Amino acid sequence: MTEDVLKRLGARIRFLREQAGISQETLGLRSGLHRTYIGAIERGERNPSVLSLKKIVDALHIHFGDLFHE
Numbered sequence: 001m002t003e004d005v006l007k008r009l010g011a012r013i014r015f016l017r018e019q020a021g022i023s024q025e026t027l028g029l030r031s032g033l034h035r036t037y038i039g040a041i042e043r044g045e046r047n048p049s050v051l052s053l054k055k056i057v058d059a060l061h062i063h064f065g066d067l068f069h070e
Contacts, residue, residue: 007044012067014042016060030059 017027017038024042028035032055040046041056048056057064 002047003044006047009048009067010042010044012070013038013056016062016066017042020060027056027059031055 017024022030024038025035027033028038031038031052033052037046037052038056041048041052053067054064057067
């Protein structure tokens with residue numbers, strides 16, 4: 001169940017990143033997070049902290065709620 005939540009969150013972040021037309025590398029640079037960490041989040045392999053999610057949201061120029069509303 002937890003793994004499913006992480007995979008869905010990761011897929012949503014990937015969708016939003018691709019919609020913004022940026023690479024994992026660019027998202028990493030903008031957010032201050034490493035590209036490999038971004039990739040692991042997108043694959044559902046990492047459980048990002050709220051602070052890491054906030055960095056991603058800010059780098060994508062979206063609202064926090066956009067991560068959870070499709």
